[in-house]
Amino acid sequence: MIVESFFGSFGGRYVPEVLRTPLxxxxxxxxxxxxxxxxxNEFARLCKNYIGRPTPLLFAENATEKLGGSRIYIKLEGLxxxxxxxINNAIGQALLAxxxxxxxxxxxxxxxxxxxxxAAVCAKLGLECRVYMGEVDIKRQHPNVFxxxxxxxEVVPVGSGSRTLKDAVNEALRDWAGSFPDTHYLLGSAxxxxxxxxxxxxxxSVIGKETEKQIAGMEVxxxxxxVGGGSNAIGFFYPFIDKPFPRLIGVEAGxxxxxxxxxxxxxxxxxxxxxxxxxxxxxxxxxxxxLQATHSISAGLDYPGIGPQLAGLGKKGRIEFKKASDTExxxxxxxxxRNEGIIFALESAHAGAEAIKMAHNGDPEKALIVNMSxxxxxxxxxxxxxxxPRDWILFLKEEMKIYEG
Amino acid sequence: MKGKLMAHLVASYPNYDSSLAIVEALVRGGATxxxxxxxxxxxxxxxxxxxxxxxRALDGGFRVxxxxxxxxxxxxxxxxxIMSYGNIVFSRGIEDFVAASKDAGALGLIIADLTPxxxxxxxxxGRSAGMEIxxxxxxxxxxxxxxxxxxxxxxxxxxxxRVGITGKRTDFGKESIAFLGRLATTGARILAGFGISSxxxxxxxxxxxxxxxxxxxxxREIAKGGDYLERITALTAGLVxx
Numbered sequence: 001m002i003v004e005s006f007f008g009s010f011g012g013r014y015v016p017e018v019l020r021t022p023l024x025x026x027x028x029x030x031x032x033x034x035x036x037x038x039x040x041n042e043f044a045r046l047c048k049n050y051i052g053r054p055t056p057l058l059f060a061e062n063a064t065e066k067l068g069g070s071r072i073y074i075k076l077e078g079l080x081x082x083x084x085x086x087i088n089n090a091i092g093q094a095l096l097a098x099x100x101x102x103x104x105x106x107x108x109x110x111x112x113x114x115x116x117x118x119a120a121v122c123a124k125l126g127l128e129c130r131v132y133m134g135e136v137d138i139k140r141q142h143p144n145v146f147x148x149x150x151x152x153x154e155v156v157p158v159g160s161g162s163r164t165l166k167d168a169v170n171e172a173l174r175d176w177a178g179s180f181p182d183t184h185y186l187l188g189s190a191x192x193x194x195x196x197x198x199x200x201x202x203x204x205s206v207i208g209k210e211t212e213k214q215i216a217g218m219e220v221x222x223x224x225x226x227v228g229g230g231s232n233a234i235g236f237f238y239p240f241i242d243k244p245f246p247r248l249i250g251v252e253a254g255x256x257x258x259x260x261x262x263x264x265x266x267x268x269x270x271x272x273x274x275x276x277x278x279x280x281x282x283x284x285x286x287x288x289x290x291l292q293a294t295h296s297i298s299a300g301l302d303y304p305g306i307g308p309q310l311a312g313l314g315k316k317g318r319i320e321f322k323k324a325s326d327t328e329x330x331x332x333x334x335x336x337x338r339n340e341g342i343i344f345a346l347e348s349a350h351a352g353a354e355a356i357k358m359a360h361n362g363d364p365e366k367a368l369i370v371n372m373s374x375x376x377x378x379x380x381x382x383x384x385x386x387x388x389p390r391d392w393i394l395f396l397k398e399e400m401k402i403y404e405g
Numbered sequence: 406m407k408g409k410l411m412a413h414l415v416a417s418y419p420n421y422d423s424s425l426a427i428v429e430a431l432v433r434g435g436a437t438x439x440x441x442x443x444x445x446x447x448x449x450x451x452x453x454x455x456x457x458x459x460x461r462a463l464d465g466g467f468r469v470x471x472x473x474x475x476x477x478x479x480x481x482x483x484x485x486x487i488m489s490y491g492n493i494v495f496s497r498g499i500e501d502f503v504a505a506s507k508d509a510g511a512l513g514l515i516i517a518d519l520t521p522x523x524x525x526x527x528x529x530x531g532r533s534a535g536m537e538i539x540x541x542x543x544x545x546x547x548x549x550x551x552x553x554x555x556x557x558x559x560x561x562x563x564x565x566x567r568v569g570i571t572g573k574r575t576d577f578g579k580e581s582i583a584f585l586g587r588l589a590t591t592g593a594r595i596l597a598g599f600g601i602s603s604x605x606x607x608x609x610x611x612x613x614x615x616x617x618x619x620x621x622x623x624x625r626e627i628a629k630g631g632d633y634l635e636r637i638t639a640l641t642a643g644l645v646x647x
Contacts, residue, residue, distance in 0.1 A: 017540070017546070021543075173567075275518070275525065283492075287444070371440045
């Protein structure tokens with residue numbers, strides 16, 4: 001069934017009454033589109049010619065040799081147009097929006113990757129685009145604001161709540177409650193009210209389907225992906241969730257410590273069952289149900305909830321959840337840059353960090369497949385400051401001198 | 406004759422004691438029912454005015470128990486309805502929340518994101534405890550959906566007079582009256598809200614609905630600071646006298 005809506009006890013469509021109509025309409029359109037060969041061919045055509053699919057699966061030979069354990073393979077989603085997996089879903093939903101006759105797209109973004117993908121796709125398909133982004137995220141990801149605007153999108157700062165990704169989602173929901181007759185809300189993660197978790201997973205499952213072909217004949221120990229909301233993870237894992245093997249490993253943001261507010265780990269027992277932003281899942285919140293602050297060096301993992309299907313698969317034990325700290329993610333970033341000539345996005349570097357840990361003690365006959373959901377160019381202001389602060393600050397000062405000249 | 410008016414406030418905004426004084430000011434001005442919103446960190450159905458009030462109440466340390474304490478005191482002055490979001494109810498435990506509302510003397514609950522069919526058991530809990538659960542209906546509602554909602558026989562229906570979120574002014578036209586006409590056939594008492602801030606609007610709705618609901622207009626007045634209690638009483642009096 002393409003729209004499951006509930007995954008165990010998680011999921012659902014807990015929204016204000018006004019959003020029922022557009023969600024019902026969206027579900028119907030999505031079901032019909034997925035039965036329509038013309039729609040599927042158009043999606044496949046854009047995946048190939050615009051996104052650059054299939055993305056390669058690279059054998060990380062040097063890394064494997066250095067670690068002396070399991071063979072590491074990297075699924076290079078970062079080579080997709082706009083630099084991350086986010087565009088798979090953006091294309092799918094934008095085509096659906098056109099099918100529904102919508103002229104305008106709204107989206108939320110945290111790190112900016114989903115915003116960039118959406119803005120690019122809207123430019124490509126001739127749709128008006130507005131992206132909501134928390135003021136805190138705008139400050140730490142300014143280059144992405146520039147790119148979104150270059151694609152012709154309007155970027156609207158969100159000053160409410162914690163001024164990060166969750167607040168951008170709230171603002172997009174508020175916009176949609178008044179604008180749905182001509183507007184589609186292009187949600188970027190596999191969460192929110194049904195049918196979003198099913199729809200986003202379906203469009204992202206292109207990652208897992210390609211991987212399944214690329215690993216045919218290999219003995220695979222595990223698939224490893226980072227988990228913020230979880231769109232890259234569920235898309236990557238999807239073809240394998242009903243099979244007993246390989247192990248599926250989701251890596252959450254361990255941040256800078258184990259206290260509330262210092263990380264974004266929901267699946268280590270800290271997350272409580274709640275109903276937020278239209279879906280039932282595990283959230284970081286207090287006893288009253290107020291959402292708590294989160295922290296991660298990667299803006300894309302800095303979110304207090306987790307997609308309902310991942311939460312359900314975690315509860316069932318099919319997906320194992322681990323965590324990687326800010327420092328471990330930075331170490332992984334450096335390790336794969338030096339040894340493989342590949343720069344992971346900080347989000348994906350969390351998966352890289354777990355693969356490093358696992359490979360050490362792993363069986364040399366077996367493979368670990370890491371999803372590099374995005375590439376790390378976008379993170380230069382954060383990575384350079386963390387890894388080479390003196391040179392970076394000097395550079396920034398010199399730049400300022402030129403302009404203040 | 407003075408009409409009915411449901412006046413809304415955010416619990417513990419700007420602080421607990423003031424919110425109790427606000428209830429008194431509203432009742433003094435002629436409010437006949439009070440809607441107390443329990444702040445939630447992520448109020449997706451609310452516009453900037455109420456969002457900001459909720460944020461400030463939470464920054465000031467609002468706890469759900471404070472909300473029930475306020476309801477208990479307010480219920481001595483006027484019939485009280487509690488408005489909030491699903492996660493606040495769910496985190497407490499739906500049955501516990503309904504029981505605590507009942508103990509505090511509330512008449513009904515308006516939970517924005519728990520709607521009939523996706524209510525997590527709220528309507529069942531309300532029925533068995535004798536607590537009114539009030540569904541929200543919007544102008545775009547289909548006949549089929551309206552039937553689903555009326556099949557649970559709600560004593561009250563909250564009519565959002567336009568799509569969107571709270572706080573923006575609503576222009577009433579023939580369509581609004583036609584919408585209320587559709588709802589009148591349900592037999593429920595209609596509480597009409599969203600974007601209502603003038604005596605003219607209140608008078609218009611007073612004829613077509615059981616009671617108009619005014620929210621953001623009061624919160625906006627409080628946010629201006631100064632002697633807002635007097636201004637709220639005056640505003641309420643102006644609204645109910647048309």
